[in-house]
Structure formats: structure tokens, C-alpha cells
Amino acid sequence: MIEDKNPQRTSISDLGEFGLIDHLTKNFSIKHKTTVKGIGDDAAVLDFKGKKTIVTTDLLVEGVHFDLSYMPLKHLGYKSVIVNLSDVYAMNAKATQITVSIAISNRFPLEALEELYAGIKLACDIYDVDLVGGDTTSSNKGLLITVTALGEANEEDIVYRNGAKPNDLLVVSGDLGGAYLGLQVLEREKQVFQVNPKNQPDLDQYTYIIERQLKPEARKDIPELLKKLEVKPTSMIDISDGLSSEIIHLCKQSNVGCNLHEDKIPLDPQVISTCEEFDISSSTVALSGGEDYELLFTISQDDYAKIKANPSLTVIGHMTDAKEGMHLITRANTKIAIQARGWNSFKGNQA
Amino acid sequence: MIEDKNPQRTSISDLGEFGLIDHLTKNFSIKHKTTVKGIGDDAAVLDFKGKKTIVTTDLLVEGVHFDLSYMPLKHLGYKSVIVNLSDVYAMNAKATQITVSIAISNRFPLEALEELYAGIKLACDIYDVDLVGGDTTSSNKGLLITVTALGEANEEDIVYRNGAKPNDLLVVSGDLGGAYLGLQVLEREKQVFQVNPKNQPDLDQYTYIIERQLKPEARKDIPELLKKLEVKPTSMIDISDGLSSEIIHLCKQSNVGCNLHEDKIPLDPQVISTCEEFDISSSTVALSGGEDYELLFTISQDDYAKIKANPSLTVIGHMTDAKEGMHLITRANTKIAIQARGWNSFKGNQA
Numbered sequence: 001m002i003e004d005k006n007p008q009r010t011s012i013s014d015l016g017e018f019g020l021i022d023h024l025t026k027n028f029s030i031k032h033k034t035t036v037k038g039i040g041d042d043a044a045v046l047d048f049k050g051k052k053t054i055v056t057t058d059l060l061v062e063g064v065h066f067d068l069s070y071m072p073l074k075h076l077g078y079k080s081v082i083v084n085l086s087d088v089y090a091m092n093a094k095a096t097q098i099t100v101s102i103a104i105s106n107r108f109p110l111e112a113l114e115e116l117y118a119g120i121k122l123a124c125d126i127y128d129v130d131l132v133g134g135d136t137t138s139s140n141k142g143l144l145i146t147v148t149a150l151g152e153a154n155e156e157d158i159v160y161r162n163g164a165k166p167n168d169l170l171v172v173s174g175d176l177g178g179a180y181l182g183l184q185v186l187e188r189e190k191q192v193f194q195v196n197p198k199n200q201p202d203l204d205q206y207t208y209i210i211e212r213q214l215k216p217e218a219r220k221d222i223p224e225l226l227k228k229l230e231v232k233p234t235s236m237i238d239i240s241d242g243l244s245s246e247i248i249h250l251c252k253q254s255n256v257g258c259n260l261h262e263d264k265i266p267l268d269p270q271v272i273s274t275c276e277e278f279d280i281s282s283s284t285v286a287l288s289g290g291e292d293y294e295l296l297f298t299i300s301q302d303d304y305a306k307i308k309a310n311p312s313l314t315v316i317g318h319m320t321d322a323k324e325g326m327h328l329i330t331r332a333n334t335k336i337a338i339q340a341r342g343w344n345s346f347k348g349n350q351a
Numbered sequence: 352m353i354e355d356k357n358p359q360r361t362s363i364s365d366l367g368e369f370g371l372i373d374h375l376t377k378n379f380s381i382k383h384k385t386t387v388k389g390i391g392d393d394a395a396v397l398d399f400k401g402k403k404t405i406v407t408t409d410l411l412v413e414g415v416h417f418d419l420s421y422m423p424l425k426h427l428g429y430k431s432v433i434v435n436l437s438d439v440y441a442m443n444a445k446a447t448q449i450t451v452s453i454a455i456s457n458r459f460p461l462e463a464l465e466e467l468y469a470g471i472k473l474a475c476d477i478y479d480v481d482l483v484g485g486d487t488t489s490s491n492k493g494l495l496i497t498v499t500a501l502g503e504a505n506e507e508d509i510v511y512r513n514g515a516k517p518n519d520l521l522v523v524s525g526d527l528g529g530a531y532l533g534l535q536v537l538e539r540e541k542q543v544f545q546v547n548p549k550n551q552p553d554l555d556q557y558t559y560i561i562e563r564q565l566k567p568e569a570r571k572d573i574p575e576l577l578k579k580l581e582v583k584p585t586s587m588i589d590i591s592d593g594l595s596s597e598i599i600h601l602c603k604q605s606n607v608g609c610n611l612h613e614d615k616i617p618l619d620p621q622v623i624s625t626c627e628e629f630d631i632s633s634s635t636v637a638l639s640g641g642e643d644y645e646l647l648f649t650i651s652q653d654d655y656a657k658i659k660a661n662p663s664l665t666v667i668g669h670m671t672d673a674k675e676g677m678h679l680i681t682r683a684n685t686k687i688a689i690q691a692r693g694w695n696s697f698k699g700n701q702a
Contacts, residue, residue, distance in 0.1 A: 036403060040604070041512050042441035042589055043407035043502070050401050052387060056394035057484060057499055059452040063491040090393035101410040101497050133408060139495070140414045146452050146486075146497035148408055151394070161392050238393055253391070 009109035012138075020136050023110070024117045028124065028131045032096050034152060035130045044132035046097060046150065052158060054095075054151035056087035062142035070186045073112055075214045076145070077119025083240065084149035085127050086218040086293040090238035091160075093153035093223065097132045098124070101146040103139035116145075127220055157223075157232070159297065164235040164254035168298040170317040171233075171307065173222050175266040176243055177282060180289025181274045182206065182213030208270045212292065219295045222312070229306045233297035242290040245340040247326060250298065257320035260338065262330045264316040287328070287338075360460035363489075371487055374461075375468045379475065379482045383447050385503060386481045395483035397448060397501065403509060405446075405502035407438035413493035421537045424463055426565045427496070428470025434591065435500035436478055437569040437644040441589035442511075444504035444574065448483045449475070452497040454490035467496075478571055508574075508583065510648065515586040515605035519649040521668040522584075522658065524570050526617040527594055528633060531640025532625045533557065533564030559621045567644045573663070580657045584648035593641040596691040598677060601649065608671035611689065613681045615667040638679070638689075 015023060021039065030038050037045040046053075060066060060080050068076070081098060088095040100120055104113065113136075124131055129149070189201045203210060219238075226233065235254050237246045243265070251258050265286045275282040298319055299307065307313050317329075326338040366374060372390065381389050388396040397404075411417060411431050419427070432449060439446040451471055455464065475482055480500070540552045554561060570589075577584065586605050588597045594616070602609050616637045626633040649670055650658065658664050668680075677689040 036506075037511065042438040042587075043405045043444070043500075045442065045504075045509060046404040046406060047506075048399060048404060053397040053399060053404055053501075054394045055397060055448070055450060055484060055499070055501065057450045057452050057486055057497070059454055059486045059488050059497065061454050061488055061490050064454075064489050087393040091396065093394070097406070099406060099408045099499065101408050103410055103412050103415075103495060133406060135408055135410045135497075137410050137412055138415050139412050141492045144454060144490070144495055146408070146410065148406070148450065148499040149394075150404075150406065153396075155387075155398075158396060160388065236393075 010111060012104070012106065012108065012110050012113065015110065020113070021134070024113060024136070025131060028121055030130050031128060032130050034096050035132055038130060038132040044097070044099070046132070048152045051152040052155055054088050054091050054093045054153060055148065056084055057146060057148040058084050058087070060145045062144065067190070068143070069190055071214060073115035074119035074122070077116040078123045078215055080145045080147050081120055081123035081127070081129070082216050082218045082293060084147040085129065085220065086238040086240065088149050088151035089219050089223055090236050090295055091151070091153060092157055092226065092233065092236060093151040095127060095129050095149055095151040095220070097130045097150040099133040099148045100131060101135040103137050103144040105139050105141055105143070108143065127218065159233045159236040161235050161237050161250055162253040164250055164256050164298040164319050165300070166256055166319050166321050167301055168234050168319040169301060169304060169315050170247070170258060170260065170296070170298055170319060171313050171315050172239070172243070172266065172294055172296050173219050173312050174292070174294040175268045175271065176239065176286035176292050176294060177271045177289050178209040178212035178268055179216060179291035180285050181271055181278070182209035182211070184278060185210060185274065186213065206270065206274065208268055209274060216291065216293045218293050222295045225310070225312065231299055231303045231306050233299050236295060236297035239292045239294045239296050240290060242288040243296065244287040244338045246296050247338055248340050250296065251319070251322070251326050254319070255322050257322050257324040258317055258326045258338070259320055260317035260328050262328055264314060266314040266316070361462060363455070363457065363459065363461050363464065366461065371464070372485070375464060375487070376482060379472055381481050382479060383481050385447050386483055389481060389483040395448070395450070397483070399503045402503040403506055405439050405442050405444045405504060406499065407435055408497060408499040409435050409438070411496045413495065418541070419494070420541055422565060424466035425470035425473070428467040429474045429566055431496045431498050432471055432474035432478070432480070433567050433569045433644060435498045436480065436571065437589040437591065439500050439502035440570055440574050441587050441646055442502070442504060443508050443577065443584065443587060444502040446478060446480050446500055446502040446571070448481045448501040450484040450499045451482060452486040454488050454495040456490050456492055456494070459494065478569065510584045510587040512586050512588050512601055513604040515601055515607050515649040515670050516651070517607055517670050517672050518652055519585050519670045520652060520655060520666050521598070521609060521611065521647070521649055521670060522664050522666050523590070523594070523617065523645055523647050524573050524663050525643070525645040526619045526622065527590065527637035527643050527645060528622045528640050529560040529563035529619055530567060530642035531636055532622055532629070533560035533562070535629060536561060536625065537564065557621065557625065559619055560625060564642065567642065569644050570646045573646045576661070576663065580661070582650055582654045582657050584650050587646060587648035590643045590645045590647050591641055593639040594647065595638040595689045596641070597647050598689055599691050601647070602670070602673070602677050605670070606673050608673050608675040609668055609677045609689070610671055611668035611679050613679055615665060617665045617667070
């Protein structure tokens with residue numbers, strides 16, 4: 001759909017790979033002292049001066065992870081950076097650099113790539129990270145983006161998935177389920193559009209959840225907040241695949257169990273009203289929806305007083321002995337085993 | 352072609368993403384002290400202890416960078432690591448870690464991915480690097496691999512592209528043109544096979560050049576050798592796009608010119624004989640062929656005595672003032688301007 005909207009089209013092949021990279025990255029500036037050498041050599045050179053280096057990578061594939069019929073390219077560029085930064089913050093670390101590799105078919109004009117890079121640049125500016133390298137190549141079909149994010153942390157600050165202890169509190173940032181519901185609204189509007197292209201969708205009542213899907217944010221503020229509050233989580237993970245899947249990761253790697261309280265799961269009013277409209281359970285959406293990019297972590301009960309007044313953080317349960325298993329305590333006070341029903345790109349979303 | 356050859360097929364979707372990653376990476380071991388945490392958390396944690404961190408990334412796309420009708424998956428896994436390590440060595444650095452992200456369509460069974468990872472593991476073992484992360488997802492079409500390589504170096508050892516001075520000697524490792532010619536042989540045999548599938552190709556006389564294409568090596572040994580010889584290049588680049596393209600990079604970034612001597616370009620006898628068979632100029636093949644993954648560097652004339660006896664290294668020219676331009680001095684002693692005719696994935700190979 002991109003090509004029809006855009007009256008100006010410049011063929012990528014006219015620029016060549018090096019001309020293309022130069023063109024797309026010329027407005028990016030280097031902000032970090034740790035970036036010794038960015039784009040323009042065989043490799044980037046970074047200097048973490050004795051701090052630990054954090055590395056993570058994610059791949060986004062057209063038709064699997066995004067649909068360009070409702071995902072603007074600028075948003076896609078932004079989101080592809082965000083999903084990686086979220087993994088760095090989940091280590092309780094500071095994100096500092098990214099590399100971006102793109103495979104793109106000839107159906108995209110240069111202007112489409114410029115939109116994509118405008119979103120990447122916006123994310124770099126807002127999240128204070130340097131673009132230091134990458135690769136741009138053609139694909140036979142569609143668009144594919146790989147981002148690698150690098151970060152830094154003092155050894156004593158890094159939080160892994162495996163440090164949760166029984167009786168630790170389970171805490172989540174922000175609210176859950178919005179990104180998945182936003183996707184459901186967008187998919188519905190796409191189907192309406194396919195039946196009647198003249199129909200004008202009214203999406204005003206879904207702005208929050210659509211933004212959660214199309215332009216998510218990563219919780220850069222949470223490691224900073226925790227530092228200020230003098231709280232070091234015992235374990236942490238980001239919520240990319242749904243709350244239940246992430247809880248299972250923390251429990252298995254920490255060798256603990258968990259009691260999660262359904263009535264504590266933070267939900268935006270728009271999530272609740274849209275769940276009613278779609279006739280689905282808001283808890284199911286929060287547990288299995290994914291793509292919220294909130295942080296899920298455990299803290300010692302001793303730290304509860306430090307976090308309890310904070311509007312960004314909600315205690316949703318506590319960890320138990322491993323032998324007690326992983327359970328959801330429902331509003332009706334029944335116990336249900338937590339099962340992973342998150343995203344599996346090889347099967348499609350099962351939520 | 353993969354699915355027809357392989358009698359045993361396990362569907363990738365049965366394992367799920369995490370099961371798949373566990374399955375594919377269970378035989379990988381961590382070898383480096385710099386790897387604090389590898390696969391299994393939101394991100395890897397590395398510790399370069401005050402050394403500089405080197406980062407580079409490359410994307411390989413089926414149908415653009417490789418053809419699975421003659422590229423075995425194990426070789427492809429191996430090569431996808433090699434092309435990235437080569438960029439680390441081109442910084443005069445030591446490669447230490449990689450991440451591997453793969454997008455793969457459902458047409459591939461698990462056994463195909465196992466082959467791919469067997470090649471990745473072989474490269475990790477031979478080149479002494481740790482696999483520390485990655486992503487595995489489905490694609491709508493074909494196979495795509497992104498590798499990010501990390502390395503380390505002392506600040507004083509790093510060699511950029513921009514340090515060449517007039518009168519510096521231009522030196523290349525190994526020999527050139529083999530990888531491109533190997534591809535020509537494989538493409539010819541593929542066409543023969545399509546016309547007559549019963550034809551048995553006799554590739555004995557092409558073993559070296561086919562190996563250069565299908566299973567290239569990176570010059571890990573060259574930074575080590577240069578250290579031993581106490582030679583620090585003034586500039587360095589790896590030859591992925593063809594000699595002429597890389598010379599232009601060094602000249603432009605160093606603001607120098609170059610005289611390259613055609614009769615000095617190192618060629619394997621198999622390259623010479625195959626060029627005669629295909630009736631193409633061996634110099635053209637070396638200048639424009641690409642994918643040789645040799646290192647091209649410049650050294651001060653003062654260092655000539657240290658390298659002259661080494662069979663891995665050949666002096667092929669010298670740098671000049673920028674205003675003298677970049678020239679090939681032919682065997683007939685005429686001067687021709689060097690032009691970039693290397694690989695451009697958006698246009699196809701122009702060699």
C-alpha cells in the first residue's frame with residue numbers, strides 16, 4: 001500500500017548500498033562518549049571503560065511481526081528500536097548504541113526507507129542511543145529489520161532472570177493488554193476497509209491501545225527510578241510475549257513458584273471497555289497478549305515501602321517455593337495454573 | 352531443494368521459539384572470559400575489562416546472497432559467521448562473540464536448521480568465538496540470517512580505514528578472485544542441471560575456487576601475524592566487495608591516491624586456468640569479484656623488511672597524493688583509473 005500513497009518515488013538501486021547508507025544516516029549524530037567510531041568503517045568501536053557490555057538483538061519480519069497496511073513506516077522504525085531497548089532495560093542497564101540491518105524489496109521507494117529511518121532517528125533521539133552500524137540489502141519479498149542494541153551497566157547493578165526468591169514481591173510497570181487489543185482493533189478495521197473502502201473508521205475511543213500497538217515505548221525510566229529509590233530487583237524481564245509467559249521464565253530460571261492475583265493486574269480503562277466490546281476477558285488479554293514492553297520484576301519484601309506509592313509500579317503477586325507451582329488467584333479466589341500462551345511466530349498468535 | 356533430499360522432517364512449529372533456540376544452541380559452549388552471560392536472558396552481558404568493544408553486523412538473504420540449490424546449509428551457517436568475523440579482523444581486533452538471528456519459512460524442517468547451526472558451531476569452534484544471543488522467527492518466504500559479531504582490542508592496536516599516507520605500501524593477504532569464479536562455476540553447473548538433471552558434474556578442477564565461494568575463511572591469522580611481526584598497518588579493510596571497491600574506500604577515507612600494479616595481484620593457478628576457460632580477465636575478476644574475505648591494508652615503507660618474506664602477504668602497490676588519483680598500472684604499463692564495480696545487492700553483481 002505504501003507505493004500508492006506516495007507521489008514521489010526514487011528508486012533505491014540508483015543510490016547503491018553505500019550511497020543509500022550515507023543518505024539514510026547523514027542526520028544521525030553521535031551522542032555518547034562510549035561511541036569511539038560509529039558508521040563508516042568495517043566495524044564500530046565502543047569504549048565501556050570497565051563497565052559491562054549488554055547485547056541483544058531482535059528480528060522483525062513483514063507479514064509476521066507487522067502489517068504495513070496499518071503500520072506506518074515511521075512507527076515501524078521507531079518500534080523496531082524500542083523492542084530491543086526494552087531488553088536492555090530489562091537487564092537494569094542503560095542502552096547506548098544500536099545497529100540496524102534492513103532487507104527491503106524493490107517495491108519500496110527511497111522515500112519509504114527515509115520514513116523508516118525517521119522513526120529510527122526519533123527513537124535514537126528520545127532514548128539517547130547512537131546508531132553505530134548496520135547493513136542494507138535487497139530482499140526478494142517484503143521488509144525485514146534486525147536491530148542489535150548495546151548497553152552498559154556496572155556489574156553490581158545488572159539484574160538477571162534467575163535471582164527471584166520465595167516471598168519476593170512480583171511487580172509490573174505500567175498497564176497490560178493494550179498492545180494486543182490495539183492490534184485487534186486494527187485488524188477489524190482492515191477487514192471493514194477490505195469490504196467497504198469508503199468507510200471512514202472512527203478510532204477516537206481506541207487511541208491509547210492503538211498507540212500501544214503501533215508506537216510502543218520502552219521503560220527507560222524504570223531502571224533510573226529503581227536506582228533513585230535504591231531498589232535492586234532480584235530478577236527482571238520485559239513483557240514482550242505476555243505476562244504468563246514472562247512469569248514462567250522468571251519462575252523457571254529462579255527455581256521458584258508464583259501466586260499472581262488477577263484483581264491486581266493493572267489495566268487501562270480503554271483496555272477494559274474494549275475487552276467488553278470484543279467480549280474477551282481482560283485478564284486473558286493481559287496474560288497472553290504480549291508486546292506491552294513493560295518491565296516485570298521481583299523485589300525483596302523489605303523494599304516494598306520504597307515502591308508502594310509509585311504510580312508506575314504495581315505489585316501483582318509474590319513468589320513461592322518452586323514446589324507450590326505457578327498460579328493465578330482469580331477474582332473468585334480460585335487457583336488456576338499459569339500456562340504460556342504467548343506469541344509463537346511459527347504458529348501465529350494463540351492468545 | 353532441501354526438503355526433497357531430507358527423509359527426516361520435524362516441523363519447526365512443534366518446538367516453539369524457546370524450545371527451538373534451546374534445541375539449536377544446546378551444544379554450544381562458552382569459551383571466553385569476556386562472556387559473563389550468554390543465551391538465556393533478555394540480553395547477553397560481556398566484560399571487555401577496559402579494552403575497546405568492536406561491533407559489526409551483516410545480513411544474508413536467500414536469493415540475493417546465497418542460492419540453496421548449491422549452497423549446503425552447513426556451509427551457509429559457517430559463511431554467515433565468517434563474513435562478520437572478517438570485519439572484526441579488518442579492525443586489527445580479536446573476535447570474541449556473535450549473535451545470530453534467523454528468519455525461516457515453514458518449508459524448512461528442523462533438520463535444516465540443525466545443519467545451519469552445525470555450520471555456525473563449527474565456525475565458533477574454529478574461530479574461538481561464543482554464540483551469546485539471537486532471535487529465531489518465521490518468514491513468509493525463504494531464509495534470512497543476520498549475524499552481529501563483537502570483538503575486543505586495545506585502543507593502540509585498532510586500525511581504521513582512514514590512516515593511509517602517501518608512499519605507504521598497499522598489501523593484500525592470500526589471493527583474489529577465487530570466490531567470484533567459484534560462483535560462476537556453480538551457476539553454470541546449476542544451468543546444466545536444469546537442462547539435464549542426470550548430468551554428473553565433474554568439479555575436481557574447481558575445488559579451490561568452489562571452496563572459496565561456499566566455505567570461505569576469515570583472516571584471523573593476519574592481525575596475529577602483524578602483531579608478531581610488530582607491524583601496525585596504517586589503514587585496513589576486508590575484501591568483501593572486490594579489490595577496486597575496497598581500494599577506493601581506503602583512498603577516500605585516508606585522502607590519498609593509489610597506484611596498483613596489475614602484475615602484482617596474487618592469483619591462484621586455478622583462478623588463472625578458470626579465467627582462461629571462461630574467457631574473462633583474471634584482473635577484472637580480482638578487482639571486481641568480491642567475497643574473497645582477504646585483508647587489504649597499508650603499511651609504512653619502513654615496515655617492508657618485516658613483511659616481505661611472508662608467503663601470506665603480497666605488496667600490490669603504493670599510496671600516492673590524493674591529487675594523483677587512483678590507478679591500475681597494467682602489465683602493458685598503461686595507467687587506468689580504478690572504478691568501483693563491486694557487488695550491489697540492489698542491482699545484482701556488476702562484475
